[in-house]
Amino acid sequence: MKLLMFLAKRFAFRPFEKMLPDAADAGDEIQVVDAAVVFVHAEPQDEAHAAGLETKFVKNVKWIAGKRGFKNVVLHSFTHLTEASASPQFAEAFLQSAATRLRNTGYQVTLTPFGWVCEWELSVYGESLAKVFKVL
Numbered sequence: 001m002k003l004l005m006f007l008a009k010r011f012a013f014r015p016f017e018k019m020l021p022d023a024a025d026a027g028d029e030i031q032v033v034d035a036a037v038v039f040v041h042a043e044p045q046d047e048a049h050a051a052g053l054e055t056k057f058v059k060n061v062k063w064i065a066g067k068r069g070f071k072n073v074v075l076h077s078f079t080h081l082t083e084a085s086a087s088p089q090f091a092e093a094f095l096q097s098a099a100t101r102l103r104n105t106g107y108q109v110t111l112t113p114f115g116w117v118c119e120w121e122l123s124v125y126g127e128s129l130a131k132v133f134k135v136l
Contacts, residue, residue: 001046001053002081004039005064007130011037011074012121015113020088023115032072032110036065037122039078042086042094050094056136057094058101065107067129073102076112088115 010033015026038061046053061073075095079085086094092114099109112118124130 001043001057001136002041003057003060003132003134003136004041004078004081005060005132005134006037006039006122007064007068007070007125007127008035008037008074009033009123009125010121011035011123013074013076013112013118015116016119017117018115019117020115024113026113026116030110032074034068034070035072035074035110036061036070037074037076038064039076039081040091040095041078041081042091043082044084044086046086046094047090050090053136054094054098054101057098060134060136061098061102062105062107064129064132068125071106072108072110073099074110074112075099076118077114 012031014029
């Protein structure tokens with residue numbers, strides 16, 4: 001799994017184009033301020049190690065959010081960080097489960113619409129730890 005994480009002053013997204021035929025309908029534009037924004041690329045090998053991977057994932061999200069004391073988190077499926085991708089069913093279920101775990105520990109979690117390409121507006125803080133790439 002690859003993560004591209006940002007400490008964002010502001011992140012706004014608008015659903016643009018449905019990419020998966022069975023994707024749920026998407027809503028309108030959403031804006032989140034002072035948030036850890038995590039772009040997630042699930043890989044085929046992740047499907048065999050989901051339980052331990054989810055724990056690592058949640059720890060990394062809490063770590064980046066903790067750099068500024070943020071309780072807002074945005075999770076976005078982003079299949080552009082490597083060549084091979086896990087199945088869409090796995091990726092969506094993983095994000096939903098991780099979001100639940102984060103919510104159960106006091107985080108406000110926003111998921112971008114799965115199976116959609118979105119337009120984004122991203123304003124990131126300047127310090128170097130406001131932009132982090134991780135391989136889990």
